[in-house]
Amino acid sequence: MTEEYLAHSVKEGCPAQSYRDHVSAVTERSVQYATEAGRYCALGSAQLELVARQSGQLHDLGKLDDENQAVLRNPGGKQRHLPHNHVDAGAAALLSEENLYSALAVYSHHRGLPNMAEEGNRGNALFRDIHPAKRKHVDESLPELLRRHSEVFPLLTVEREQPYDGDLNEFLRLALSCLADADHGDTAFAYGQAPEEEDMPALRAGERLAALDQYVSGLSNDSERGRLRGKMYVACRNAKIEGGFTTCDSPVGSGKTTAVMAHLLKQAQERGLRRIFVVLPYTTIIRQSVRVYRQALTLPGEDANQVVAELHCRADFQDWSTRYLTSLWRAPIVVTTAVAFYETMASCQPASLRRLHELPGSAIFVDEAHNALPLKLLPLAWCWMNTMAEEWRCYWVLASGSLVRYWQLDSLRRAQISMTNPNAAELVPNALRTALANYEQGRICYHWKPEALRLQELVSWVQNAPGPRLLIVNTVQSAAVIAEEFSKNYGRQRVEHLSTALTPEDRETVIQRVSERLDDETDTDWTLVATSCVEAGGDFSFHSGFRELSSLLSLVQAAGRVNRNGKIQGAQMWSFVLAEDSRLKKNPALDVSVRVLREYFEGQLPISPALSTRAMNDEIVRDDSCVKTMAHLLEEEEFRNFQNICREFQVIDADTIPAVVDSALARQITYGKSDWQALQKKSVSIRREKVKAWHLNKIADGVYQWTIGYDNFLGYMRGVLEEERLKCDFLDC
Numbered sequence: 001m002t003e004e005y006l007a008h009s010v011k012e013g014c015p016a017q018s019y020r021d022h023v024s025a026v027t028e029r030s031v032q033y034a035t036e037a038g039r040y041c042a043l044g045s046a047q048l049e050l051v052a053r054q055s056g057q058l059h060d061l062g063k064l065d066d067e068n069q070a071v072l073r074n075p076g077g078k079q080r081h082l083p084h085n086h087v088d089a090g091a092a093a094l095l096s097e098e099n100l101y102s103a104l105a106v107y108s109h110h111r112g113l114p115n116m117a118e119e120g121n122r123g124n125a126l127f128r129d130i131h132p133a134k135r136k137h138v139d140e141s142l143p144e145l146l147r148r149h150s151e152v153f154p155l156l157t158v159e160r161e162q163p164y165d166g167d168l169n170e171f172l173r174l175a176l177s178c179l180a181d182a183d184h185g186d187t188a189f190a191y192g193q194a195p196e197e198e199d200m201p202a203l204r205a206g207e208r209l210a211a212l213d214q215y216v217s218g219l220s221n222d223s224e225r226g227r228l229r230g231k232m233y234v235a236c237r238n239a240k241i242e243g244g245f246t247t248c249d250s251p252v253g254s255g256k257t258t259a260v261m262a263h264l265l266k267q268a269q270e271r272g273l274r275r276i277f278v279v280l281p282y283t284t285i286i287r288q289s290v291r292v293y294r295q296a297l298t299l300p301g302e303d304a305n306q307v308v309a310e311l312h313c314r315a316d317f318q319d320w321s322t323r324y325l326t327s328l329w330r331a332p333i334v335v336t337t338a339v340a341f342y343e344t345m346a347s348c349q350p351a352s353l354r355r356l357h358e359l360p361g362s363a364i365f366v367d368e369a370h371n372a373l374p375l376k377l378l379p380l381a382w383c384w385m386n387t388m389a390e391e392w393r394c395y396w397v398l399a400s401g402s403l404v405r406y407w408q409l410d411s412l413r414r415a416q417i418s419m420t421n422p423n424a425a426e427l428v429p430n431a432l433r434t435a436l437a438n439y440e441q442g443r444i445c446y447h448w449k450p451e452a453l454r455l456q457e458l459v460s461w462v463q464n465a466p467g468p469r470l471l472i473v474n475t476v477q478s479a480a481v482i483a484e485e486f487s488k489n490y491g492r493q494r495v496e497h498l499s500t501a502l503t504p505e506d507r508e509t510v511i512q513r514v515s516e517r518l519d520d521e522t523d524t525d526w527t528l529v530a531t532s533c534v535e536a537g538g539d540f541s542f543h544s545g546f547r548e549l550s551s552l553l554s555l556v557q558a559a560g561r562v563n564r565n566g567k568i569q570g571a572q573m574w575s576f577v578l579a580e581d582s583r584l585k586k587n588p589a590l591d592v593s594v595r596v597l598r599e600y601f602e603g604q605l606p607i608s609p610a611l612s613t614r615a616m617n618d619e620i621v622r623d624d625s626c627v628k629t630m631a632h633l634l635e636e637e638e639f640r641n642f643q644n645i646c647r648e649f650q651v652i653d654a655d656t657i658p659a660v661v662d663s664a665l666a667r668q669i670t671y672g673k674s675d676w677q678a679l680q681k682k683s684v685s686i687r688r689e690k691v692k693a694w695h696l697n698k699i700a701d702g703v704y705q706w707t708i709g710y711d712n713f714l715g716y717m718r719g720v721l722e723e724e725r726l727k728c729d730f731l732d733c
Contacts, residue, residue: 005064005152008190009075012672016072017190019063020152025189027056029182033357036274037174040361040393043166047101050159052178055105057156058093059179062086064148065141087111088129088138089145095127099161103127105175109183113176113348113642167387169640173348174392177357180350181328191672201307203276203332205269208297209237209262215296216258225565228436229255235428237262244389245424248399251609253564254436256367256399257292263427264363267395275362278335281371286310287508288539290335297333311336311680329358338372339651345384346649348642360392369398370406370553370612371535374589375620376629377649378406379417380637386420397427402556402609404616411620415627418634443566444545444559444573446607452579459485462527462546463494465572468518469527470542472558473578474550474587476501476531480717481583483529492713498530501715503661505681509712514540534561541565545573551593552600552615555607575601583724592623656685659696659706661716666697666705679703684716694720 007022034052038045062068063086071082087110094103107127108114119126129135150156164171216233220226232250236259239246246263250256264276278293280286287310294304309331329336347353366372373381388394406412407419426433453461459482462471473479476499483497496517498510517523518540528534528542532550535557541564547555555575563571575597578584596618605611620626629648636644660666662682669679684706686696696704709719 005069005148006072007060007063008187009072011075011191014191019060022186022190023057023060023153025186026059026179026182027053029185030056030178033178033181034175037178037357037360037392040274041166042391042393043164047162047164048171048175048178050161051099051101051105051175052182054094054099054102054158054161055090055109055175055179056182057153058090058102058149059106059109059183060086060090061093061145061149062089062138064145065089084137085129085134088134089142091127092135092138092142093146094158097158097160099158100127101161101164101172101175104172105179108176108348109179109350112350112646113172113353115643116640118641166391169637169642170384170387170391172640173345173353173642174357174360176350177353177355181354181357184350184354199306200330201302201332203268203274204299205265205273207299209265209269211299212258212262212265212296213237216262224439225253228432228439229253229259231432232256232428232436233259233262235432236260237266239263239266239425239427241267241395241425241427243423243425244386244395245422246395246397246427247403247405247424248397248427249401249403249609250399250428250433250436251401251439251560253560253566254401257289258296260365260367260397260399260427261293261297264365264395264397268363271363271393271395273361273363273393273395274332275329275358276333277329277341277359277362277364278333279338279341279364279366279372280335281338281368285533286335286337287504287511293333293335306331308333308335311340329355338366342373342377342381342651343649345381346645348646359388359394361394363395363397365397365399368400368557370400370402370404370616371557373651375406375616375623376626377633377651379412379419379630380633380645380649382407382419383634383637386422389422398424399427401560402553402612404553404612406616409613409617409620411617412627412630415620415630417627417630439566443563444571446555446559447572447574448601449574449576450601452577454579455482455485455581455584458482458576458578459489462544463490465544465546467524467526467544468542469544469546470534470540470558470561471527471529471546472532472534473529473548473584474532474590475585477583477585477717477720478548478578479529479531480714480721484714484721486527486529487713494526496526496528497713497715498528498534499715499717500531500533500685501717502712503682503684503715506712506715518542532558534558539564543568543571545571547573547575549575549577549594549597550590551619552597552607552611554593555597556609556612592619592626596622655688657688657691657696657702657704658683659686659704659716660699661706661710663705666699669703670699672700686716694723 005019006016007019008017010016030052031049034048035045038048041048062084065084068082068084068086087106090106091103094106104127125135232254248256248260268276278289280289290308290310293308298304298307311334344352344355385396389396407421412419462469473482479497479499480501483495486495496510496514498507502510514528517526532554535554540561542562545559545562547558559573562573596615600607633645633648658679660669660683665678665682691704695707697707699705706716709722710716711718
């Protein structure tokens, strides 16, 4: 061997990486991840470790081909891509030993897990390149490739895999997760985009629980609400739970943020768990929880940002040039969104799945669990959650002030939708739950305005209510249009705006300003115009509330931001509908929910959290497509059609891309010099279909720059509304 074989060529000032170094590092990382995850596997770690080792050793075998090496040594030549599929050789070698799991991992580590029903029909081409001529080339050169590999790694041994006796779908996803994370991580290191060592603090559950106890002891509890919160904390902290699931239906303001965290830390300590996840429905409320957790749980000498990770960017990147922008679950406590969490579980793509191996051995707090997923996705997600509880030692807490135990819904049972019914314990004792519910009664009076309101009518009506006021609508554009109208009519000081049209960094500023204004008892004549992102988890207390007709669950959650402390007599929460207006956009995904809630108002049913289960049953019954989708997804999972599941399991039914609003950051990303934290802070999510219409500029693979108007009041909707006005003026509309 006259010169070393290469795995990666010279790129952008970074030296080439040898085949030896890359394969050694990937194998080591992959086995490490498998060992860490396998420690929590009910069936032991040996099978996952074997697949991780063998797929790591052979994942890039095809790069040893002469023609591939020629391109790797001369990346500036005419041939910019490897002429031969470098994945196919490793898959072929593993298939020859009947190691199907390892072969599938190698086959999938760039393309993603396939639809197994289709793959099974390919006969001898199973897990191989689709082109016969390319397979033939690999088959003929395979002995030489293996010889070269043995020169580099003379101690290579291949062992026969045994069938996995548990849930094979999750096993295969985890196997690919270990390999993909190892491969992507080492490649990012080779190109100077990631550190070689992954220095992550340990959970240290007992110490963090003591720190949380001290933090909570310093909070005020001299009011009735404060005393109830204190009892809630003690009850959750000391609860004795043995199963894999617990429910908590305590109402708003009962202190779930700290009480459930105390419970999770105690359970992690007793069960030997390694990580805690807090899964929230909206990006807007993550920062508030993160701020509390970082303040309460960071131990002396630690970096709070490493202890509590704040992850809500949906963007995952497959291309080598942007992989470093993918956020990972590398922290003892991870606070993330339901979108990012569940779409990772559903994914077949390496860029997303690379996080999944961090999940085994975790305690997971799904807050506002009723709102975490669309109804149609619940049964399949429930299957995954049960598997992670039973086979991978995960512990789940499902909480909400209007909790629906959806695994027990009559409508699903009648539709023969199978949902495992675990022994889910109640976290809070009945007596305390009753006391909390009694305190909640009378806090809010629900009202219904059946007449459709035009823009100016809505603004005038809301303005005349006692302030401060909360106004929630169903779309980002409607919120921006209404906020702008308030500003024009009553001045900028009398309106705040909060939606995902703002970057997370700007949303945090708005939330801080809103909190300060709510604390000022003399500052009352103003309105927060927002989308549903403000409904769950926000520690806000407005005098009056207005909610565009949506679901009953959303209404109850929105009411949790009004008279939160119970100090106002007769506080009102109004529901309304908007008149047809080209500027005020409708959300058609809410049609069934709107129809159900309208029927409740028209039938004069008392609105309360007690209606939550009935509302979800009624929505399922009224939407035939919902049950059909549930059954279809369960069938796709049964047949291991991974690509179909990945495509169809969409928590938010939109294909979005990150758009950077900061020009300096955009320049850095263009040169591959930023990180995922900066991208998360200074970008917004835009529907891919709008890239051309809104003039977005592509700056890297999957990353764009926002080029039209943006400000910290209306966010990217400033530019959108200006574009629409220009178009309207041009057409004289």
